[in-house]
Amino acid sequence: SYELTQPPSVSVSPGQTASITCSGDKLGDKYACWYQQKPGQSPVLVIYQDSKRPSGIPERFSGSNSGNTATLTISGTQAMDEADYYCQAWDSSAYVFGTGTKVTVL
Amino acid sequence: QITLKESGPTLVKPTQTLTLTCTFSGFSLSTSGVGVGWIRQPPGKALEWLALIYWDDDKRYSPSLKSRLTITKDTSKNQVVLTMTNMDPVDTATYYCAHSPCGSCRFFDYWGQGTLVTVSS
Numbered sequence: 001s002y003e004l005t006q007p008p009s010v011s012v013s014p015g016q017t018a019s020i021t022c023s024g025d026k027l028g029d030k031y032a033c034w035y036q037q038k039p040g041q042s043p044v045l046v047i048y049q050d051s052k053r054p055s056g057i058p059e060r061f062s063g064s065n066s067g068n069t070a071t072l073t074i075s076g077t078q079a080m081d082e083a084d085y086y087c088q089a090w091d092s093s094a095y096v097f098g099t100g101t102k103v104t105v106l
Numbered sequence: 107q108i109t110l111k112e113s114g115p116t117l118v119k120p121t122q123t124l125t126l127t128c129t130f131s132g133f134s135l136s137t138s139g140v141g142v143g144w145i146r147q148p149p150g151k152a153l154e155w156l157a158l159i160y161w162d163d164d165k166r167y168s169p170s171l172k173s174r175l176t177i178t179k180d181t182s183k184n185q186v187v188l189t190m191t192n193m194d195p196v197d198t199a200t201y202y203c204a205h206s207p208c209g210s211c212r213f214f215d216y217w218g219q220g221t222l223v224t225v226s227s
Contacts, residue, residue, distance in 0.1 A: 001169060001170065031212055031213075033213040035153075042202060042220055044217075045213060048211070048213045049211075049213075054215060088155075088213065089212070090212035093166050094166065094168060094169060095155035095158070095212070096155065097152060097153040097155060100152045
């Protein structure tokens with residue numbers, strides 16, 4: 001079955017750039033999306049179709065996808081961005097979620 | 107606006123069948139391309155997709171759980187029902203339903219609040 005691998009944790013200083021990777025076989029041939037989940041809350045879609053932002057998502061969130069890796073970038077990270085982030089793709093008629101990355105804003 | 111809410115038992119015993127209902131508003135499951143999916147999350151662990159049903163009654167299941175899952179819809183009631191048989195303590199999780207806006211979208215743009223299901227004797 002298809003797997004998406006993320007680093008367990010990423011640390012970033014306020015105002016700096018955080019990059020979260022998501023690795024999967026030929027992931028660049030598929031669409032990737034990203035969800036943000038804060039403690040005790042439901043996931044929120046922050047990027048879809050590799051690089052599109054839903055309405056209401058700040059411009060500091062951006063995405064890219066090429067080769068075997070999709071990347072979520074948070075520019076000018078704020079304390080409110082501290083959360084778990086999950087990538088997700090579609091493969092062989094099934095949704096697949098990544099292993100998740102905890103972003104800590106130090 | 108689009109809202110979804112999950113309902114069902116909070117506690118089930120091992121080997122029992124779990125039935126969860128997703129009641130939604132702000133969209134219709136008779137609209138071309140629209141889908142509703144179920145995703146779960148064990149405590150402290152990652153999200154896991156379970157199943158999805160489309161407006162045309164096309165259904166998709168997680169390959170690893172397909173034998174235990176059934177997803178149905180009642181368009182008139184704006185509800186989607188998920189049943190999972192032979193529950194086990196490892197199935198303890200928060201179960202979410204979520205909206206997929208189009209058939210080719212392959213993402214979920216609105217999520218319910220989730221419901222925690224504990225499997226224990």
